[in-house]
Amino acid sequence: MSNKLEWSFSALTTLRKCNRMYYFQYLAPTHHFKNPLRRKAFELKKSKNLLMWRGSVVDKIMENEIMPKIKDRQPLDFNSIADNAVALAKRQFQFSEQQLYKIKENSESKIGADYCILDIHDANVPYTEEALLQVYSSIRDIIMGIPSIVMPDGKMLLLEFLSKASFIVPNLRYWSFEFENIRISPQLDLFMFVDNKAIVLDWKVSESALSDYSRQLIIGGITVFDTYRKKALQNTGRRLGFDDIRLIEVNLFKKETKEHAFNRKAVDECIDYIYLNSEDVERLTEGKSFEDLNIEEFPITDKESTCVFCKFRPLCKNILLSNNKYDEKAYNDALPAKQLA
Numbered sequence: 207m208s209n210k211l212e213w214s215f216s217a218l219t220t221l222r223k224c225n226r227m228y229y230f231q232y233l234a235p236t237h238h239f240k241n242p243l244r245r246k247a248f249e250l251k252k253s254k255n256l257l258m259w260r261g262s263v264v265d266k267i268m269e270n271e272i273m274p275k276i277k278d279r280q281p282l283d284f285n286s287i288a289d290n291a292v293a294l295a296k297r298q299f300q301f302s303e304q305q306l307y308k309i310k311e312n313s314e315s316k317i318g319a320d321y322c323i324l325d326i327h328d329a330n331v332p333y334t335e336e337a338l339l340q341v342y343s344s345i346r347d348i349i350m351g352i353p354s355i356v357m358p359d360g361k362m363l364l365l366e367f368l369s370k371a372s373f374i375v376p377n378l379r380y381w382s383f384e385f386e387n388i389r390i391s392p393q394l395d396l397f398m399f400v401d402n403k404a405i406v407l408d409w410k411v412s413e414s415a416l417s418d419y420s421r422q423l424i425i426g427g428i429t430v431f432d433t434y435r436k437k438a439l440q441n442t443g444r445r446l447g448f449d450d451i452r453l454i455e456v457n458l459f460k461k462e463t464k465e466h467a468f469n470r471k472a473v474d475e476c477i478d479y480i481y482l483n484s485e486d487v488e489r490l491t492e493g494k495s496f497e498d499l500n501i502e503e504f505p506i507t508d509k510e511s512t513c514v515f516c517k518f519r520p521l522c523k524n525i526l527l528s529n530n531k532y533d534e535k536a537y538n539d540a541l542p543a544k545q546l547a
């Protein structure tokens with residue numbers, strides 16, 4: 207059996223925050239219903255709070271509606287796209303509210319874009335009708351704001367830039383790169399060529415001024431570099447350079463764009479970061495199957511602030527109180543009373 211490590215940048219970030227969170231997020235979840243702990247971890251992993259949900263609806267619309275239209279050179283009617291986005295959000299809300307995800311036959315692959323688990327329904331997190339309406343109106347505002355977004359040079363509109371693209375691939379998941387014994391599989395929101403440069407573009411819908419996505423984009427850049435380096439040499443005899451790749455972050459909520467540096471220094475720093483953390487992954491899992499892992503070997507964090515924002519908190523608490531076993535009845539009994547819509 208190969209003991210090659212396969213992971214993504216977000217797995218690494220999670221591991222640094224809390225080993226137990228890594229266990230819940232990356233090792234335990236499975237969509238099958240056979241093992242209640244693993245199924246609960248799956249539902250919690252998929253569940254979103256209202257802000258995350260807003261971002262995911264916008265992402266879906268970018269991937270399934272806006273980028274395909276740009277690719278096919280079709281006109282974009284943002285008013286009707288915004289209507290479709292809000293309609294999608296409302297269908298997702300209903301799916302989640304009726305807890306249709308708890309029915310075996312309703313797998314994500316079968317349901318498609320309407321599949322959704324919201325923490326307000328799965329963990330009975332309280333919310334107000336006003337907050338819900340705010341999500342719908344914010345989704346509309348974000349979509350309607352896209353035509354006014356300007357590229358980092360301040361001269362060209364984002365839509366103009368996208369219209370120049372060739373070989374557009376939204377939501378690219380199947381590329382990866384490998385070094386030492388580690389395979390990194392990033393998820394690229396958008397990959398394309400513009401003016402003979404390979405573009406890695408990431409959509410964000412974050413309101414935070416502190417979020418830094420540079421490493422995530424650099425990993426995307428390394429993956430593209432690795433994929434095209436050999437091709438370019440074989441097909442054109444040209445050696446691909448770092449400046450043949452551009453990394454662009456587009457914050458659709460703030461209507462801001464940012465270009466991240468892609469050069470030797472940035473790549474080396476990123477590789478060092480991956481390499482240092484990969485040792486922790488290896489030490490924790492040692493290539494074992496889930497059944498052979500011991501949850502006690504994944505310690506909980508001592509930083510309370512990490513737990514405050516952890517979506518696995520109810521499950522984590524349940525397991526701690528039940529002698530490292532999952533007690534489904536106690537879990538359901540401990541949830542706050544369901545809020546009426």
Ligand code: SF4
Nearest residue numbers: 224227506513516522
């Ligand atoms: S609740 Fe805290 S300790 Fe438990 S998994 Fe989450 S971050 Fe880790």
